[in-house]
Amino acid sequence: MLEAKNLSKSYGSHKALNNLNLTIGPGEIFALLGQNGAGKTTTINLFLGFIEPTSGIALINGISVAENPQETKKHLAYIPETVMLYPNLTGLENLEYFSSLAGFDYSKQDLSELLATAGLQNQAFKQRLGGYSKGMRQKVGIAIAVAKKAKVLLLDEPTSGLDPKASNEFSEILKNLTLHGTAILMATHDIFRAREVASRIGIMNQGHLQSVLDAGSISANELEDLYLKTV
Numbered sequence: 001m002l003e004a005k006n007l008s009k010s011y012g013s014h015k016a017l018n019n020l021n022l023t024i025g026p027g028e029i030f031a032l033l034g035q036n037g038a039g040k041t042t043t044i045n046l047f048l049g050f051i052e053p054t055s056g057i058a059l060i061n062g063i064s065v066a067e068n069p070q071e072t073k074k075h076l077a078y079i080p081e082t083v084m085l086y087p088n089l090t091g092l093e094n095l096e097y098f099s100s101l102a103g104f105d106y107s108k109q110d111l112s113e114l115l116a117t118a119g120l121q122n123q124a125f126k127q128r129l130g131g132y133s134k135g136m137r138q139k140v141g142i143a144i145a146v147a148k149k150a151k152v153l154l155l156d157e158p159t160s161g162l163d164p165k166a167s168n169e170f171s172e173i174l175k176n177l178t179l180h181g182t183a184i185l186m187a188t189h190d191i192f193r194a195r196e197v198a199s200r201i202g203i204m205n206q207g208h209l210q211s212v213l214d215a216g217s218i219s220a221n222e223l224e225d226l227y228l229k230t231v
């Protein structure tokens with residue numbers, strides 16, 4: 001579970017994030033929309049412990065990120081816009097390496113199954129990651145998240161630059177993860193995907209979370225209208 005309580009981050013007098021209150025429960029996908037500079041990445045970075053809050057608290061499974069950064073990191077996985085793994089290692093070797101860092105010792109068979117479940121084609125398992133497409137790298141990122149048994153997944157613009165089929169596949173993989181109780185926070189510019197994949201959608205503007213919507217109860221057109229009125 002992810003929780004922000006009165007969470008704020010300022011750079012000098014500029015409030016990049018202004019008093020965020022948000023809870024994302026197990027099995028929930030929360031999509032954060034907002035124009036460039038709205039505060040989406042700042043929010044993710046606060047949960048990752050990459051930056052310290054100016055005030056308020058970010059919690060992962062009830063544990064404060066600022067006070068226990070090592071502990072909270074164990075519970076989460078992060079997929080940035082560009083997944084940066086080791087280009088000279090294969091998909092399988094990357095997965096093996098990152099899951100061993102997290103303390104898991106999987107057999108080759110288990111690792112292959114993790115990659116297959118994340119949607120990677122068999123023939124890619126033993127190819128160097130440097131030759132992978134963005135979509136393929138993200139699948140390795142998902143496999144790592146599952147291998148780590150991460151309870152929380154943070155994603156920053158995961159579908160930007162993916163073709164519609166890869167993007168659709170990615171959405172399906174995320175939905176599958178929620179069946180295992182993963183809580184997902186996803187920053188995105190993709191209104192269409194946000195509505196399709198998320199349970200709730202937040203619209204952020206100048207550091208404020210201005211609206212929170214139930215994705216099932218709003219049409220794509222309504223969401224776009226609201227977005228354009230908000231930002």
Ligand SMILES: Nc1ncnc2c1ncn2[C@@H]1O[C@H](COP(=O)(O)OP(=O)(O)OP(=O)(O)O)[C@@H](O)[C@H]1O
Pocket residue numbers: 011015016034035036037038039040041042043
């Ligand atoms: N290290 C920093 N120093 C100063 N200002 C910063 C820093 N990091 C972010 N900001 C500012 O904080 C605000 C929020 O930035 P943030 O990266 O969270 O936006 P975003 O919603 O993720 O945008 P994008 O969609 O472009 O990724 C912006 O005004 C940005 O310029």
